[in-house]
Amino acid sequence: MTKGNAIAVLILGILIILFPQVTSDNYILTIGIFVGINALVAIGLTILMGYAGQISLGQAGFYGIGAYMSAILSMNFGLPVLFSIIASIIIASLTAVIIAIPSLRLKGHYLAVATLGFGEIIHIILNEWGPGGPSGFGDIPSFNILGYHLSSTVEYFYLIWLCIIFVMIFSLNLIHSMTGKALRAIHDSEIAAVTLGINITKLKIKVFVLSAAYASLAGALYAHYVTFLSPSGFSLFYSVLVLMMVVIGGMTNIWGAIAGALIITILPEVLRGFKEFDILVYGMILTLSLLFMRKGIVPLVVETYKKWTLR
Amino acid sequence: MILDIKNISKSFGGIRALKDINFSVKKGEIHALIGPNGAGKTTLMNIISGVEKMDSGDILFKGMSIKALPPYKRALMGLARTFQNLEIFGNLTILENIIAGMYLKNQRGFLSSGLMIKGINKDIIEKSSSIIEYINLSHRKEEIAKNLPVGEQRLLEIGRALATEPELILLDEPAAGLNTRETKNLSHLIQKIRDEKGITILIVEHDMELVMGISDMITVLNFGEVIAEGEPLMIQKNPQVISAYLGED
Numbered sequence: 295m296t297k298g299n300a301i302a303v304l305i306l307g308i309l310i311i312l313f314p315q316v317t318s319d320n321y322i323l324t325i326g327i328f329v330g331i332n333a334l335v336a337i338g339l340t341i342l343m344g345y346a347g348q349i350s351l352g353q354a355g356f357y358g359i360g361a362y363m364s365a366i367l368s369m370n371f372g373l374p375v376l377f378s379i380i381a382s383i384i385i386a387s388l389t390a391v392i393i394a395i396p397s398l399r400l401k402g403h404y405l406a407v408a409t410l411g412f413g414e415i416i417h418i419i420l421n422e423w424g425p426g427g428p429s430g431f432g433d434i435p436s437f438n439i440l441g442y443h444l445s446s447t448v449e450y451f452y453l454i455w456l457c458i459i460f461v462m463i464f465s466l467n468l469i470h471s472m473t474g475k476a477l478r479a480i481h482d483s484e485i486a487a488v489t490l491g492i493n494i495t496k497l498k499i500k501v502f503v504l505s506a507a508y509a510s511l512a513g514a515l516y517a518h519y520v521t522f523l524s525p526s527g528f529s530l531f532y533s534v535l536v537l538m539m540v541v542i543g544g545m546t547n548i549w550g551a552i553a554g555a556l557i558i559t560i561l562p563e564v565l566r567g568f569k570e571f572d573i574l575v576y577g578m579i580l581t582l583s584l585l586f587m588r589k590g591i592v593p594l595v596v597e598t599y600k601k602w603t604l605r
Numbered sequence: 606m607i608l609d610i611k612n613i614s615k616s617f618g619g620i621r622a623l624k625d626i627n628f629s630v631k632k633g634e635i636h637a638l639i640g641p642n643g644a645g646k647t648t649l650m651n652i653i654s655g656v657e658k659m660d661s662g663d664i665l666f667k668g669m670s671i672k673a674l675p676p677y678k679r680a681l682m683g684l685a686r687t688f689q690n691l692e693i694f695g696n697l698t699i700l701e702n703i704i705a706g707m708y709l710k711n712q713r714g715f716l717s718s719g720l721m722i723k724g725i726n727k728d729i730i731e732k733s734s735s736i737i738e739y740i741n742l743s744h745r746k747e748e749i750a751k752n753l754p755v756g757e758q759r760l761l762e763i764g765r766a767l768a769t770e771p772e773l774i775l776l777d778e779p780a781a782g783l784n785t786r787e788t789k790n791l792s793h794l795i796q797k798i799r800d801e802k803g804i805t806i807l808i809v810e811h812d813m814e815l816v817m818g819i820s821d822m823i824t825v826l827n828f829g830e831v832i833a834e835g836e837p838l839m840i841q842k843n844p845q846v847i848s849a850y851l852g853e854d
Binding site (some may be wrong): 295297416447464465467468470471472473474475476478479481482486487488489490491492494495521546584 | 621622648654655656675676677679680681686688692693694695696704705706707708709711712713714715718719720721724725765766768769786
């Protein structure tokens, strides 16, 4: 991790601690929790897309596996929530390996369609075989550790953003390591990377698994927070939403995932005032930001800042 | 012998690009592979580095058959290459391109990369910087690679290959698109790599002045076949080579 990033993580940590002190409004804290859950999924996709150059439209699938597996394991098999979360991450990761081996041979649009297909398969499975079918199921145990039950919104807020701090530290370390350089090398030229001794197949699988692990962690946290699940939240629409977060935030910078998650999650809430026109304004904002901020918000801010300091 | 090419054949559809090619590269030499366009030179380079498969034959690198190995394993054994149509890592800086080349000798697992705060250590940065100095790109170190002119991108590819600490480098038309001065610098660099680092070089090149000036041995290909082999002076006088290049009277 670079010095700048270490400072940024520290600032994020302070903001997280201070935020519930500034506002005790449960509505705002709840939005903060959803920003965090979405950010977890988006961070994984940013590493996969922005760094390794592999697209995925199936993140909702891993998100769904995480949520359903953790819910079922803790509810029907009586596993402590912490273990059910870990187990669900392992299951999602193994699924990712199985999916990655054939589909990462594909590139670009073909890979997008293959992962999209995977996401839809999971969605259909949840619909047909998931507890409660399309209408879903409730009474999922809330998060607890060593007998202590998290009950308030503030506690969940801290839990989720603590996970993000850990995930960010791991991801930033990874990106600034030799492995991170190798990932970016694969992005720019696979043929050159492989002749430099980089085992591109293995690395691509690993980064795909990492993105799945993050998504399933997010899914599991979601399940134990809302304590009710139905398949509708795990459709292609969610995968596209995460893709939007990554693109709007800026996929060449991992902080873009958090910025993107913040914007995409908050936007519908902010636009409530437009009543029935909200979806129209939503669409326009997204279109305009893609037209005028191709690289995404965070890379744009970093570039502007660099220009200013060089003056 | 560091590299032995044994009876290599390759067809694309009905076209036989390589027919029963045999030659050997001696350790520590600059060995040139020349021939008119379409003679099969780049195909042969691709087959040796493993990015293309051959139909039949064998490749011995340091006496071991490498024909079944994927390209990255050949790189691990000490085989590096550059590309005719530049394959630099365009969005990385010059320094990062060289660091990516050093991955081979400094690999770390995924987990330990994520758990280790320190990242890329000073030693790697210093080694990379000295390679950048070696290829005379120090003034460009922090620039994004795709913004470099072609001549410097070619140098960068050579530097990146050097970063893997290879025993044999395949150079695929390193002088293409270079002006006279750049070509001269390139020929000095290639000789320096052989003399100072003791690295063997197999070079495919059209610039005859460069080839004749630096090669210890030359193999001539025409229509997928070896038509001549020898030292530069012998090749220049070879009637078969002259007719391949100038056409028959």
